Amino acid sequence: MAQAERSTIDPEEVERFSRIAAQWWDPVGKFRPLHKFNPVRLAYIRDQVAERFGRDPLAARPLDGVRILDIGCGGGLLCEPMARLGATVVGVDPAERNIEVARLHAAEGGLSIDYRATTAEALADAGEKFDVVLNMEVVEHVADIDLFIARTSEMVKPGGLMFVATINRTLKALGLAIIGAEYVLRWLPRGTHRYEKLVRPEELETAISSAGLTVIDRAGVSYNPIADRWSRSKDMDVNYMLLAERAT
């Protein structure tokens, strides 16, 4: 398979995240912004998955039995809530230290999550299939977006969903998400995001349809500085999420 020889992993990015792995679960540490950001994306995933599989989103375990893959899972900030909601979760991350932190943390909380220090491509090569594939805040860190989307899409079962969340490549995003968040507010370590690696929604949509999936929903995510909260909005200029399905 020709594709398998090319990798979507950017070694520099993997190294940068490894250095701060221990801080994943420190709510006032380097990943504080991600903790703040978590509720809005969790609600989006829960509601969309519940709707697709005919569940009540407010039930105790609305995702019971749904097989979810979280790509670039880091310390498990998404995997743990998904597991609590009943999902069968596989979390992959190329950074060995992230997976160590994630495993330790899940064990402390008594959660059963299948964490693997590997790449999405390796899983695709092994022929793994999932009801839901999560590419959350990860495409801006990969080396080849088209290839990455193609390989991760392979793993979506017919009737299944893929979520992609990232940052738009706009001047507004440069101002808010890079200069604002990394240099002015110091929410994120400098260099977390590089402007040229950001992705426009239309670029992602092209990659997704080439991969045989159909984009069925688009949502912006905006920050309210007064309430210090993130919420869903129509504005996709900075943070946004796309939802795609594989036809049955």
Added chain:
Amino acid sequence: MPVATKDGSGNLDILIAGAGYVGLAAAVAIKSSRPNLSIAVVDAAPAGVWQKDGRCSAIAAAASRMLAQLECWDEIAPVAQAITDMIVTDSRTSDPVRPVFLTFDGEVEPGEPFAHMVPNTALNGALRKQAAALGIDILEGVAVSSFDQGLSGLTVHLADGVALKTKLLIAADGVRSKLRDMAGIKTVHWDYGQSGIVCTIAHERPHNGRAEEHFLPAGPFAILPLKGNRSSIVWTERTADADRIVAADDFVFESELEMRFGLKLGEIRAETKPRAWPLGLTLAREFIAPRFALAGDAAHGIHPIAGQGLNLGLKDVAALAEVIVDADRLGQDIGAFDVLERYQMWRRFDTWQMGVTTDVLNRLFSNDFGPLRALRDIGLGLVERAPHLKNFFIKQASGLAGPAPKLLRGEAI
């Protein structure tokens, strides 16, 4: 020990210390929305002590909407006295006629009075009944002796030697909260040098649902209507005077009371033994610690001048329950710091604002200094003449101001 846990392991999701209205309402509010969470309540007081509480509390409209949402209000309603109007006067005890400065027709919505007077036992009893119906265990006569921080939860050691593991510990153990000290949370505290004398009185003539607040030189003197020809009084005096008044025989007490109460409702008689409670302001510097949250008087003991203590406590409960329920619905760890932080942000500012407001009101009114009296009377006169301002105070008093949590708006979480 019969603690209801999901897996019988003694692992709880939430342990609440304090079976007063705050702790019970928190348990009921969370469990009603998330039956999947295992919740238990512990209280140091022996079983049945709560039934000996002879006091009554003012329950604002927002709080009674919340109690209705928690399916407790129907149980309370038959013994709740609506406050249908309220007058405020600024006077000396010797004034033959007390000029009325403020009158409120107390309805927030047609047919919905802005507050009710409710016996504490009725409130507590209704919450206990609902807690039992939801399968919440209440362990009485057991104090919390200590708790240790673990990575995914707290281990709480009870005085009887039992250890419970919980993801979140809520301290609703009152103004002198022991758990607050154990969590290392400091408070800002000062004494007013005043005590509140509390007693239920019977009178000859009906009160017609009217509440009165007289700003006497020693502090506010409030008359709050109860069912029948009875009223609850909250009477502020300097602590030494208050101790002397409650220690005096019935005849002396009743004549002191009559001097302040007047004869407009006919003969008056003390129905319960008067008790004096020292008044102070206690505000916790933090409302949260890792896997730990303060609610009610444990977070804030304020001056009873505006009758807001209970309502502030229920507001904490409504906000905390909403934050926890939302987090659990998202699969988040309900004891995580970023979850609890939302509760703290929501409640701390509002609480300090109420604490400072009641403090300023008390300083302004517990005073017989001529120019100050003139000034505050002008102020009250202005409020009386400005419908918008008056409306603002009614909204404040009914607890319907500000970004209210869903339960206080009478909505389900």
